[in-house]
Amino acid sequence: xxxxxxxxxxxxxxxxxxxxxxxxxxxxxxxxxxxxxxxxxxxxxxxxxxxxxxxxxxxxxxxxxxxxxxxxxxxxxxxxxxxxxxxxxxxxxxxxxxxxxxxxxxxxxxxxxxxxxxxxxxxxxxxxxxxxxxxxxxxxxxxxxxxxxxxxxxxxxxxxxxxxxxxxxxxxxxxxxxxxxxxxxxxxxxxxxxxxxxxxxxxxxxxxxxxxxxxxxxxxxxxxxxxxxxxxxxxxxxx
Numbered sequence: 076x077x078x079x080x081x082x083x084x085x086x087x088x089x090x091x092x093x094x095x096x097x098x099x100x101x102x103x104x105x106x107x108x109x110x111x112x113x114x115x116x117x118x119x120x121x122x123x124x125x126x127x128x129x130x131x132x133x134x135x136x137x138x139x140x141x142x143x144x145x146x147x148x149x150x151x152x153x154x155x156x157x158x159x160x161x162x163x164x165x166x167x168x169x170x171x172x173x174x175x176x177x178x179x180x181x182x183x184x185x186x187x188x189x190x191x192x193x194x195x196x197x198x199x200x201x202x203x204x205x206x207x208x209x210x211x212x213x214x215x216x217x218x219x220x221x222x223x224x225x226x227x228x229x230x231x232x233x234x235x236x237x238x239x240x241x242x243x244x245x246x247x248x249x250x251x252x253x254x255x256x257x258x259x260x261x262x263x264x265x266x267x268x269x270x271x272x273x274x275x276x277x278x279x280x281x282x283x284x285x286x287x288x289x290x291x292x293x294x295x296x297x298x299x300x301x302x303x304x305x306x307x308x309x310x311x312x313x314x
Contacts, residue, residue, distance in 0.1 A: 076126055077283065079180060079232045079311075083200050085127040086180050086311035088234035088283065090293045094119040096305060104295070104305025106172050111305060120170075129168035129312045135160055136170040139206045143214040145223040158216050159205040161223035165313045169204045174297040175242075175287050176208035177268050178234040178309035181220055181277065185228040198227040200313045209248055212267055221275040230279040231272045234309050235294055238286030239263035242298075 076087040094103030095118050100111040103119050117131075124131040135148035137157040145159030148169045160169040171178050181203040203220045205211075221229070242262045249257040253270070256263045265282055272280045287294035287307075295304040 076123075077234070079281075081182055081184065081230065083184075083314055084182050084202060084311060085314050086182070086202070086232070086309065087123070087126055088178060088232075088309050089123055089307045090235075091295050091305060091307060092293065093122060099300060099303045100305040103307070105170065105308055106174070106306025109305055110303065123170075123310050124168050127168060127310055127312050129166060129310075131168075133166075134168045134170060134310075135162070136172065137206070139172060141208055141210040141214070143211065143216045143219045145203065145205070145216070145219045147223075158207065158211050159203060159220045159223065161201065161203045161220075162313065163199060163201045165200070168310055168312050169202060170308055170310045171204040171206040172306040172308040173206055173234070173236060173287075174295045174304055174306045175237040176206055176211070177236040177264055178307070179205040179207055179217070179220070179231060179268060179272075180234070180309050180311055181205070181224050181229060181231045181272075183224060183227050184230045184279070201225055202311055202313055204309050204311060206308075207268060209244070209252075209262065209264065209267075212264070212271060213251055217268060217271040218275050221272070221277060229277050231277045231281070233265055233268050233272075233280070233282045235283055235285040235287050235307070236264055237288050237296065237298060238265065238284070240286055241288040
């Protein structure tokens with residue numbers, strides 16, 4: 076797993092390593108409705124929760140639908156349609172899944188100026204996780220995530236996703252993005268997300284720039300594996 080070292084939070088981007096699933100879902104598949112044994116998925120999710128010190132019974136995630144819907148996380152809830160979860164509750168684990176789309180984490184950081192003191196006061200911690208493909212980016216999932224985070228200093232991390240080396244798209248998709256984001260018919264989702272995060276007011280944006288399609292040893296990839304594959308993602312808690 077790949078940890079985002081952010082004070083006050085425990086956030087990791089998972090790989091496919093360290094689980095119990097087999098075959099095309101080997102081994103840390105976090106996604107149900109993939110053809111994998113649900114008992115294996117439950118064990119894998121428990122292992123991911125253990126890495127961030129969270130109770131798997133409280134894990135919240137969405138039924139992802141390529142939307143701009145960000146919901147306030149409810150412990151144990153997982154059936155509501157949406158592509159983002161927000162929480163200010165310490166210890167409540169939130170999960171966003173991906174298998175080529177972008178897993179993104181956003182968090183409040185630092186101090187808030189203008190609060191009546193010369194140095195400002197600490198902001199309340201708040202965490203948002205997003206699932207963003209090209210449809211979600213165009214629908215406004217990033218902007219919705221920033222709104223759900225609320226005002227104050229914030230940072231974001233863009234996790235592993237299909238890269239500009241591999242993400243071939245047609246003109247019906249590429250024409251909806253800035254022209255320089257497509258090169259030789261391949262779309263740069265990483266940069267598209269970074270631009271939207273920056274435009275929405277997130278000054279500190281980090282990127283892992285790891286292509287899921289290029290690394291079959293580390294990541295599931297819907298395109299590379301022709302749909303028969305697992306899901307990795309981003310899971311996090313407020314410490």
